[in-house]
Amino acid sequence: MAKLTGLLSFTGKLQGISAHNRRGTNAIIIKPRYGPSKKDIDTKPSYANTRRVNKEFGGRSTASKYIRDGYLALKQILDPDNLGRLNALLQAIQVLDRDNVYGQRSVALSLNRGLLEGFNLNAWHPFESMVHNPIGFTISREALKAMVTVPPLLPGVNFFPPGKHSFFRMVASLSIVPDLHYHENKYRPRESYGVLHPQVIRSEWMAVNSGSEAVSMELQMREAPPNEEFSLVLTIGIQMGTAQSTSVIQCVKYAGGGKILAVV
Structure with a gap:
């Protein structure tokens, strides 16, 4: 209506x-509002290419969900086009599959991990525009663990948060993303991955005008994947906050920024 x-x-x-x-x-x-009916798309030979496009889009959507679930702790900073930008990256990964026919190409992140590294969660506030020094990290695929070290942040020197918010905190997450393959009319991992729980660490809220000392965060996955067709994804982000009372700080939507640090 x-x-x-x-x-x-x-x-x-x-x-x-x-x-x-x-x-x-x-x-x-x-x-x-126009276009063919769902029945026409599903049955008519003239829409065979549309069916292939839709199947592969479904594969990218499933892969996007796995990736976004990994940085769900940072959902409040995501810009409105986050999903569209992520799908565009995954399309570039999908077309690299030369082993399967169009309409059934895999979304194998583990074969093209570098394409996802550096992906900014908020295009309005790229992470590099907020923190001008590199973020230190180590990540082990074998041990399913990572360590993130954020350097000391000095406002106006190497720290330039967006807006005029009073508080900030750092968030790191580590997650597993399986490769997806077309099988029986849908995309899924070759073996069941069950429920994947990302590991998340949040720092305390800190005053923007004071900055912060160096912060280290260690993350360890609890569930081991059933095969080697997966990627370990490390994400870092900064959320901005505003005081609701003397003891409550609320995260500000769309403020802050983050990026995917590493994929192994």
Whole structure:
């Protein structure tokens, strides 16, 4: 149902068009509603290519969920296009598969790990624009563990947080992402990975105007993967906070930044 929001403005569906607000702007996006029916796409020979596209998109969506679940602790800093940018990266990885036919190409991150390293969780606030010094880290695929060392942060010297928020904290996460292969009309790992629990460490909230001393965070996965077709993903992020009371600090949505440090 369409919703009137102002003079000749609405969001929702109205006859042959739909409209929605785009996050980060005041604009209302209007799109025509058209296209073939689901039955036509599923059955007609003329939509064979569309079916291949949809299958591979489904594979990338499943891979994106595994990756995003790994940095779910940082979901409040993600920009609205985070998923779209991640899917674009995974498409570049998927097309590198030369062993399977179009429509069934694998999303094998373990064969192309370098393409994901450096991925910024918030394109509005790239991590490098906030912290000008490199983040130290070690990561072991065999031991399923990692160590992250954030250097001392000095406001206006090597630390430039976005906005005028009073507090910040650092968050590190370590997660497992399995390779996905097309099998029986869907994408999945060759063996069951069960429920994958990322390991997350958060620092204490600290005052922005005071900066921080060096912070070290050690992460250790608890579940071992069933095979070698996986990637170990290490992510670092900084959340910005505002005081709700003398004892409660609330994370500010879309503020802060983070990136994928390493994939092994």
